[in-house]
Structures are given as structure tokens and as C-alpha cells.
Amino acid sequence: MRILIPGIDGxxxxxxAQYLAERGHQVGGVDAGFRRQWVQEMGSxxxxxxxxxxxxxxxxxxxxxxxxxxxxxxxxDWDFIxxxxxxxxxxxxxxxxxxxxxxxxxxDRQHAVWVQTNNIMGNLNMLYAMHELAPEAHLVKxxxxxxxxxxxxxxxxxFFEVExxxxxxxxxxxxxxxxxxxxxxxxxxxxxxxxxKIWGLRVTDIMQGVVYGTRVDGLESDERLFTRLDFDxxxxxxINRFACQAVIAAPLTLYGSGxxxxxxxxxxxxxxxxxxxxxxxxLEGEDxxxxxxxxxxxxxxxxxxxxxxxxxxxxxxxxxxxxxxxxRLEMEEHYYRPDRQHLxxxxxxPTHDMEAELRLMLTDLLRYSGRIEEVxxxxxxxxxxDGSRRQSTYLD
Amino acid sequence: MRILIPGIDGxxxxxxAQYLAERGHQVGGVDAGFRRQWVQEMGSxxxxxxxxxxxxxxxxxxxxxxxxxxxxxxxxDWDFIxxxxxxxxxxxxxxxxxxxxxxxxxxDRQHAVWVQTNNIMGNLNMLYAMHELAPEAHLVKxxxxxxxxxxxxxxxxxFFEVExxxxxxxxxxxxxxxxxxxxxxxxxxxxxxxxxKIWGLRVTDIMQGVVYGTRVDGLESDERLFTRLDFDxxxxxxINRFACQAVIAAPLTLYGSGxxxxxxxxxxxxxxxxxxxxxxxxLEGEDxxxxxxxxxxxxxxxxxxxxxxxxxxxxxxxxxxxxxxxxRLEMEEHYYRPDRQHLxxxxxxPTHDMEAELRLMLTDLLRYSGRIEEVxxxxxxxxxxDGSRRQSTYLD
Numbered sequence: 142m143r144i145l146i147p148g149i150d151g152x153x154x155x156x157x158a159q160y161l162a163e164r165g166h167q168v169g170g171v172d173a174g175f176r177r178q179w180v181q182e183m184g185s186x187x188x189x190x191x192x193x194x195x196x197x198x199x200x201x202x203x204x205x206x207x208x209x210x211x212x213x214x215x216x217x218d219w220d221f222i223x224x225x226x227x228x229x230x231x232x233x234x235x236x237x238x239x240x241x242x243x244x245x246x247x248x249d250r251q252h253a254v255w256v257q258t259n260n261i262m263g264n265l266n267m268l269y270a271m272h273e274l275a276p277e278a279h280l281v282k283x284x285x286x287x288x289x290x291x292x293x294x295x296x297x298x299x300f301f302e303v304e305x306x307x308x309x310x311x312x313x314x315x316x317x318x319x320x321x322x323x324x325x326x327x328x329x330x331x332x333x334x335x336x337x338k339i340w341g342l343r344v345t346d347i348m349q350g351v352v353y354g355t356r357v358d359g360l361e362s363d364e365r366l367f368t369r370l371d372f373d374x375x376x377x378x379x380i381n382r383f384a385c386q387a388v389i390a391a392p393l394t395l396y397g398s399g400x401x402x403x404x405x406x407x408x409x410x411x412x413x414x415x416x417x418x419x420x421x422x423x424l425e426g427e428d429x430x431x432x433x434x435x436x437x438x439x440x441x442x443x444x445x446x447x448x449x450x451x452x453x454x455x456x457x458x459x460x461x462x463x464x465x466x467x468x469r470l471e472m473e474e475h476y477y478r479p480d481r482q483h484l485x486x487x488x489x490x491p492t493h494d495m496e497a498e499l500r501l502m503l504t505d506l507l508r509y510s511g512r513i514e515e516v517x518x519x520x521x522x523x524x525x526x527d528g529s530r531r532q533s534t535y536l537d
Numbered sequence: 538m539r540i541l542i543p544g545i546d547g548x549x550x551x552x553x554a555q556y557l558a559e560r561g562h563q564v565g566g567v568d569a570g571f572r573r574q575w576v577q578e579m580g581s582x583x584x585x586x587x588x589x590x591x592x593x594x595x596x597x598x599x600x601x602x603x604x605x606x607x608x609x610x611x612x613x614d615w616d617f618i619x620x621x622x623x624x625x626x627x628x629x630x631x632x633x634x635x636x637x638x639x640x641x642x643x644x645d646r647q648h649a650v651w652v653q654t655n656n657i658m659g660n661l662n663m664l665y666a667m668h669e670l671a672p673e674a675h676l677v678k679x680x681x682x683x684x685x686x687x688x689x690x691x692x693x694x695x696f697f698e699v700e701x702x703x704x705x706x707x708x709x710x711x712x713x714x715x716x717x718x719x720x721x722x723x724x725x726x727x728x729x730x731x732x733x734k735i736w737g738l739r740v741t742d743i744m745q746g747v748v749y750g751t752r753v754d755g756l757e758s759d760e761r762l763f764t765r766l767d768f769d770x771x772x773x774x775x776i777n778r779f780a781c782q783a784v785i786a787a788p789l790t791l792y793g794s795g796x797x798x799x800x801x802x803x804x805x806x807x808x809x810x811x812x813x814x815x816x817x818x819x820l821e822g823e824d825x826x827x828x829x830x831x832x833x834x835x836x837x838x839x840x841x842x843x844x845x846x847x848x849x850x851x852x853x854x855x856x857x858x859x860x861x862x863x864x865r866l867e868m869e870e871h872y873y874r875p876d877r878q879h880l881x882x883x884x885x886x887p888t889h890d891m892e893a894e895l896r897l898m899l900t901d902l903l904r905y906s907g908r909i910e911e912v913x914x915x916x917x918x919x920x921x922x923d924g925s926r927r928q929s930t931y932l933d
Contacts, residue, residue: 219646250615250665254658261657261724262650265717269646272924294704303699308690308872312711316727321661324731328657328724331712335720339866339922470735476704526735528668 144419145231146170147216147238147267150177150194153283153352153411154237156368159360160412161419162205169210169229171221171238175259176369176376179245185373185519188385188509189355192365200365216263226274233419235281236267239329243287243320243469244524245375253321260325261332268336279422280344281415282333284326286404286436286479288348290317291472296479299346299432319471320526330432337430344429345418348479349411350404350436353380354498355505357409368408370506373519374468380405382520383446384502387453387460388510389517396522397467397536399443402477404436407498410491411435417487434481437491452499456507466533470526540815541627542566543612543634543663546573546590549679549748549807550633552764555756556808557815558601565606565625567617568634571655572765572772575641581769581915584781584905585751588761596761612659622670629815631677632663635725639683639716639865640920641771649717656721657728664732675818676740677811678729680722682800682832682875684744686713687868692875695742695828715867716922726828733826740825741814744875745807746800746832749776750894751901753805764804766902769915770864776801778916779842780898783849783856784906785913792918793863793932795839798873800832803894806887807831813883830877833887848895852903862929866922 144161148154149170158168172194180186192200194211201209210229214221216238239260240246246256264282271278289296292315301314313334316327336342355370371377372385383393406414414435423429440448446462453460467473492498506513513520522533540557544550545566554564568590576582588596590607597605606625610617612634635656636642642652660678667674685692688711697710709730712723732738751766767773768781779789802810810831819825836844842858849856863869888894902909909916918929 250662250669253665254661257661257728258654258658262654265650265653266646269649273646292708293706294701297701301701303701305690305693305697305699310689312688313713315708315711317709318727318731319734321728321731324724324727327727328720331714331720331723332653332717335714335717338715340924528736 143167143169143230143232145225145229145234147234147236148172149211150174151237152369152371155197156357156408157235157412157415158201158209159366160357160416162201162207163360164416167207169231171212171214171225173215174213175240179240180371180373180376183373183375183519185371185516186512187369188372188506188513189367189370190509191367191369196365200363204363204366216266217259219266222266222270223274226270231275231278233279233281234267235415235419236264237283238263240322242375243322244522246320246322247524247526256322257325261328264329265332268333268342271342272336272340276340276342279419280342281418282329282344282346284330284346284348285323286348286350286434287323288316288318288327288330289314289479290319291475291477292317293476296434298434298480298483319469334430341429343423345423346430346432347418348432348434350406351378351380352406352408352411353378354408355502357412358501372513374522374524379442380445380449383449384499384506385513386520387449387458388503388506389514390458390460391517391520392461392463393446393449394463394465394521395442395446396465396469398473399446399464400441400473401471402439402441402475404439404479405445406435406437407492410437414484414489417484417489421487431483433483434479435484436481437493439477448495449499452496453503455500456503464536466536468522468525468533539563539565539626539628541621541625541630543630543632544568545607546570547633548765548767551593552753552804553631553808553811554597554605555762556753556812558597558603559756560812563603565627567608567610567621569611570609571636575636576767576769576772579769579771579915581767581912582908583765584768584902584909585763585766587763587765592761596759600759600762612662613655615662618662618666619670622666627671627674629675629677630663631811631815632660633679634659636718638771639718640918642716642718643920643922652718653721657724660725661728664729664738667738668732668736672736672738675815676738677814678725678740678742680726680742680744681719682744682746682830683719684712684714684723684726685710685875686715687871687873688713689872692830694830694876694879715865730826737825739819741819742826742828743814744828744830746802747774748802748804748807749774750804751898753808754897768909770918770920775838776841776845779845780895780902781909782916783845783854784899784902785910786854786856787913787916788857788859789842789845790859790861790917791838791842792861792865794869795842795860796837796869797867798835798837798871800835800875801841802831802833803888806833810880810885813880813885817883829879830875831880832877833889835873844891845895848892849899851896852899860932862932864918864921864929
């Protein structure tokens with residue numbers, strides 16, 4: 142299948158390109174190069190050194206024997222998108238080309254406006270490009286489990302059947318996102334649902350959990366093929382940050398009580414699920430807009446830090462686990478039970494071996510502990526949801 | 538109270554400024570002048586001739602003895618908003634400064650992106666301005682009943698208590714908006730709810746029905762004080778269009794079956810409700826984000842056309858009522874029972890005399906039938922929800 146990956150230069154994007162090539166797909170990609178800029182703006186860099194795009198493309202061609210269609214450009218630029226659609230003629234699009242960071246969107250007004258404009262308008266352009274140039278294509282759109290917030294009830298996949306004052310209807314499940322970034326994804330979901338309704342586009346809207354891990358074992362043999370791994374407060378996700386803290390013998394820092402529960406999944410599961418979604422588009426007669434919740438398992442953050450600390454101990458490291466002030470405004474004690482049946486129905490095999498993933502990850506990162514050590518101050522949060530900027534202090 | 542009205546040059550804005558001055562408030566306003574441009578772009582103009590802003594301001598000062606604080610500018614311009622907040626120091630803001638047209642947003646990609654960028658980013662700037670410069674102010678934000686769509690159950694005011702798999706929670710009522718414009722208002726509601734949660738802002742989010750009418754009798758004595766009245770397919774709302782058709786003896790055109798039900802309210806009720814909302818901000822201990830559904834009564838469009846035709850007959854006019862292809866994608870046969878209790882609780886007295894409103898309106902418009910006649914082709918819809926552009930044909 143000809144699959145276009147907007148955001149191909151990112152953490153998931155570059156790994157996904159390889160995963161799909163390995164499965165025999167013809168891969169194309171676009172990227173504005175923003176992720177490298179954002180992380181630089183945070184005073185950080187990828188823990189794992191990554192090649193520039195030309196070197197990545199050369200390595201990709203050597204390994205899979207296919208020339209990856211690639212162009213640098215911005216999804217808010219309509220002329221660019223049009224050109225890409227005409228040249229590459231995608232049969233499917235896996236849209237990862239957005240700013241993925243809650244803290245980055247909470248820095249200040251300018252960042253809030255930039256993230257929302259970039260994400261919403263890029264996605265709206267994507268929907269128009271499909272409508273006008275590829276109406277038969279299937280869009281796999283990356284959203285986040287964070288769109289739902291933490292309601293005091295089970296979280297279905299996108300829709301639920303409810304009764305109110307004696308009348309029943311199937312309604313979109315209410316979204317209660319907790320940052321400007323998460324809200325941008327809610328806005329995308331709403332816009333995308335409308336496009337599916339008025340134009341009949343086929344979309345799988347993915348509510349993804351928090352991804353962790355450095356790579357898919359056995360795939361990235363060549364260093365030029367390594368994907369990035371961020372650890373700064375804005376672009377480093379929980380487990381990835383813990384692992385980077387562990388390899389430099391810094392305490393693993395939990396925000397607040399650490400009782401927040403979220404769905405997590407290793408990188409390999411993310412790629413497996415995205416491939417399942419794109420290879421199984423909605424069929425004739427099925428809903429043309431569908432929502433998949435995508436995570437391996439729900440954990441609370443204390444559990445995760447414990448698992449990282451234990452895997453680190455196995456490698457002779459001995460990190461502390463410490464609590465710091467939560468810079469976010471979020472519930473720390475809450476019910477959390479989201480569904481994730483749709484992907485299981487398509488054949489998703491959850492990895493269920495976090496221990497092995499963490500070992501692989503820590504081993505990879507140990508090689509680069511010097512790179513992390515040099516900018517380690519980026520690991521601690523300074524961006525606060527109340528609009529102020531100061532470093533969180535330890536609670537214990 | 539010092540009340541800022543972004544969008545003061547618009548249909549509601551200019552009438553509201555007068556209504557609030559009459560009630561003793563100190564009024565300020567900003568406007569980018571977009572409404573005049575949009576209507577011009579549609580090849581139309583206000584049926585009622587309106588004065589330029591300087592003449593409006595002069596007449597306002599003569600009538601109410603207060604100099605209205607006014608500056609021209611765009612809400613997506615942060616420097617402008619900051620300056621306004623610092624100079625006028627609003628105690629309340631009634632935010633009408635957005636593009637209010639579903640068809641305008643559906644013209645093409647460029648209009649969709651423009652409307653969403655303008656509305657969402659203007660509102661986000663407004664929230665930041667409140668947070669940084671007027672955290673005690675009360676925002677009355679104009680949304681639309683169209684945010685809810687037409688679910689097969691009662692529509693509560695913003696939130697509902699539901700049970701799902703044995704667990705109960707109070708959740709935002711799901712929004713199913715049917716145009717890029719309506720979606721922009723959903724995105725605003727979601728962003729606004731978040732701002733209230735993280736910053737404690739006080740907001741009344743108004744889900745307004747379809748407004749009709751030329752003026753509040755007795756208020757606009759001076760022609761320079763008249764507010765605009767649009768009748769083109771994008772900026773003319775249902776009853777206003779029917780009234781303009783009636784005075785030029787053109788058929789009143791119903792989209793499809795005309796069985797669509799909506800909440801409607803006369804201009805006088807809109808002003809009464811906005812004043813009630815702004816004069817009764819959420820109190821200490823009450824929810825700081827609240828939603829008011831705002832309409833006088835639910836009607837279907839066939840009923841409305843009948844009422845306009847009957848009021849027109851009373852003035853010696855004899856318009857036909859005809860059905861044309863519905864350019865929109867919307868349900869025409871549907872359940873519709875939204876609440877509107879919050880405003881009644883604050884003392885809202887619904888006018889309940891549509892006949893009188895229509896008579897006043899038709900009498901006003903008869904003076905300007907020549908202005909409508911000259912551009913009457915703008916009354917018929919060409920902007921279709923499927924993305925094509927062609928004039929709807931008559932179904933009868």
C-alpha cells in the first residue's frame with residue numbers, strides 16, 4: 142500500500158516508516174523538521190543521536206531497497222500538501238505531523254496559539270486534501286487518550302450509548318482534555334468527525350496512550366536508522382524520562398502522588414497497532430469514522446517508576462524514586478478504565494513484557510548517558526499549568 | 538459596569554451597545570470591520586442602511602451622553618487586545634467578535650481555515666488577556682445552539698448527569714456541530730472550559746438560537762443608530778431572509794422539507810438575555826464555567842415561514858412559500874427539545890409575540906425593499922455542504 146506519513150522525522154514517524162517498509166508497504170513522508178527545533182528550544186536534544194534526513198533516507202534505501210518519497214514542508218501550507226498528494230497519490234495516510242506536547246503548549250500564550258493553529262489547521266488541510274485529491278484514501282489520525290480526561294466511568298472507544306430523561310442515543314463520548322495541546326486533538330477529532338459525515342471520508346481516529354521505548358528490537362540495525370528519544374519535560378514521556386534519569390543516577394521524579402493512571406504502550410506495540418489500523422480500513426457498510434483506543438495496559442505512575450527502578454537495578458543501577466510538585470493541574474486520585482477492544486479484535490497482540498522492553502531501553506540509553514548528563518536540568522519540570530514558570534521542588 | 542463588546546459593529550453588537558447604555562452601563566467596543574467586508578464579499582449589503590462607525594459613535598454620545606470607548610482592531614492581534622484591556626479595564630466582556638456564518642465557513646478550504654483560525658485564536662487570546670490582565674472580569678461568550686447538533690434526546694445546558702456501565706458522572710453534553718463555523722464554536726467552548734478550570738476564570742457560555750428582527754422598538758430613534766440586517770445566504774438568518782423575501786414579493790424559500798426545528802428568539806430577547814447574563818455573573822461557590830441555552834421558543838421552519846407569510850398578508854403582501862433543495866447536510870426530521878431554564882431562573886421574560894415582532898420588522902424593511910430587490914440573487918443558496926457550488930433548485 143502507498144502510505145504517507147506526515148511527521149516522518151519524529152519519534153514514532155521514523156520507526157513506523159521502517160516497520161511499514163518491513164511489511165512490504167511503499168512509504169512516503171513529509172516533515173517540517175519542527176520536532177528537532179522544539180527540542181532545541183527546550184534546551185535539549187535526543188538522548189540517542191539521530192542522523193539528518195538525507196542520511197536516514199540513504200540508510201533506508203540500502204536496507205529496504207526502496208527509495209522513500211520524502212519532502213520537507215509544513216501541513217499548514219496548502220500548496221505543499223496539494224503537491225504531495227498529487228505526486229505521491231497516497232492510498233493511506235498515517236498523520237503524525239503535529240506538535241505532541243502538553244507542556245510545550247502551556248508555556249505561554251504564543252505557544253498555545255501556535256500549537257493549536259499548527260495542529261488544527263494542518264489537520265483541516267489534510268481533510269480537504271483527501272476530499273479533493275484522494276477521497277478513497279484511508280486516514281489514520283493520531284489523537285491521544287488524553288482527549289478523554291479522567292471521567293468517573295469507563296471510557297468507551299469514541300462513542301457510547303446513553304439514556305437521558307428516558308431517551309437513548311449513541312453519542313460521541315464527552316472529551317475533557319487538560320492542556321491546550323490535548324484540546325487541539327479534541328478539536329481535530331471534532332473536525333474529522335464532521336468531514337467524515339459530510340464527505341464520506343474514511344478515518345480511523347487513534348486515541349493513543351503514552352509510548353515508551355527506544356526501538357523495535359531487530360529492526361534498526363544501522364545507527365542512521367535509530368529513532369529519537371527525548372527526555373526534556375516537554376517532549377520526554379513518563380517512562381522515557383524515568384529511563385534517562387536512571388542511567389544518569391538521577392532520582393526518578395513523580396509528579397505529585399504519582400497515583401495518576403494512564404494507558405501506556407511500548408513503541409513496538411504502537412507500530413503494531415498503527416499497521417493493523419492502516420491495513421484494516423473501515424469496510425463498506427461499516428462506520429467510516431471509527432475511534433480506536435490504543436494502549437497496552439493501564440498503570441499508575443508509581444508502578445511504572447518502580448518497574449524502571451527494578452529493571453535498572455538488574456543492570457547495576459540504583460536510582461531513587463522521588464515525588465516533586467505536580468506542575469500540571471490534573472486529578473491524582475481517580476477512576477480509570479478505558480476500553481481497547483477494537484484493536485484486539487483486529488489481532489493486536491499486546492507485548493506484556495515491560496521488563497524486557499525496559500532492559501533493552503536502559504541498555505541502549507547507557508551508551509548515551511553522557512549526552513543526557515550534559516543537559517540533565519531539562520528533566521525537571523518548570524512549565525506550570527497555572528501560567529507561572531518555576532522549577533518544581535521535591536516533596537520528600 | 539464597564540462592559541467591553543468585541544464585535545460591536547455587528548448585528549447584535551451595535552444593538553447591544555445601546556441596550557446596555559440604556560441600562561446605565563459604561564460601554565466599550567472593538568471591531569475589525571470584518572462583517573461589512575464579508576457581506577460585501579457575498580455580493581450583498583445590509584437591507585437597512587447603516588452608518589459608518591464615527592457617525593454611530595457621535596449619535597451614541599448624543600443620545601446617551603457617554604463617549605463610547607472604541608478602537609478598530611483584530612482579536613488575533615495580541616498587542617491590540619493587550620492595549621484594549623489596559624486602556625478600558627473591562628469588568629465584563631460580551632464576546633461577539635467572531636465570524637458567525639455556517640455557509641461562509643463552508644465556501645471552500647480557505648474560508649474554513651480562516652473562520653476557524655479567526656474564531657478560535659481570537660477567543661484563546663481573549664482568555665489569555667483575561668488571565669493576565671483582568672482575572673476578576675466576567676466573560677459572556679457567544680456560542681450557538683448549533684454546537685449540540687440534533688441528538689435524539691433532550692439537550693441540557695452544557696452538562697448532564699449520566700450513567701454508563703453502572704457508574705455515574707456529570708459530563709459535558711456531547712457536541713455534534715454541522716459546519717466548520719459551528720465546530721469553531723465547539724472548539725471555543727472546549728478551550729474556554731479548560732481556561733476556567735486551570736485559571737479560575739468566570740465565564741457564561743451562551744448557546745444562542747437563531748436571532749431575528751430589525752430593532753428593539755423605542756431604542757433606535759436616530760437612523761445612525763440602526764443596526765444592520767443581512768439577507769444573503771451566509772449572513773442572513775432564516776426569519777430575516779423570509780422577511781426580506783416577503784417585502785420584495787419573492788417566494789419564502791425553505792431548505793428541503795423545512796421540518797428542521799431550531800430555537801429562535803427576537804433581537805429584543807437576545808439583548809435582554811445577554812444583559813441578564815452579564816449582570817448576574819457566577820457567584821462565589823457557584824460553577825465558574827456555566828452554560829446558558831438561549832432562545833425564546835422552538836419552531837420548525839415551515840411554521841416560521843407561515844408566520845412571516847401571515848404577518849406579510851396583514852400588510853397587504855402575499856408571498857408564496859416554496860421548498861428548495863437543502864444545500865446543507867442536516868437532519869430534516871428529528872427530535873428537538875433543548876432546555877433554557879437558567880435564563881428563566883434569572884428573570885428572562887420571553888417576548889411571546891412573534892406576530893408583533895414580524896409586523897415591526899416587515900414595516901421597517903418595506904422602506905428598503907429597493908435595496909433588497911437590487912441584489913436579490915444573494916437570497917438563494919449556492920454554497921453546498923458537499924463542497925460544490927450551484928444554486929439550489931425549487932422542489933415544488
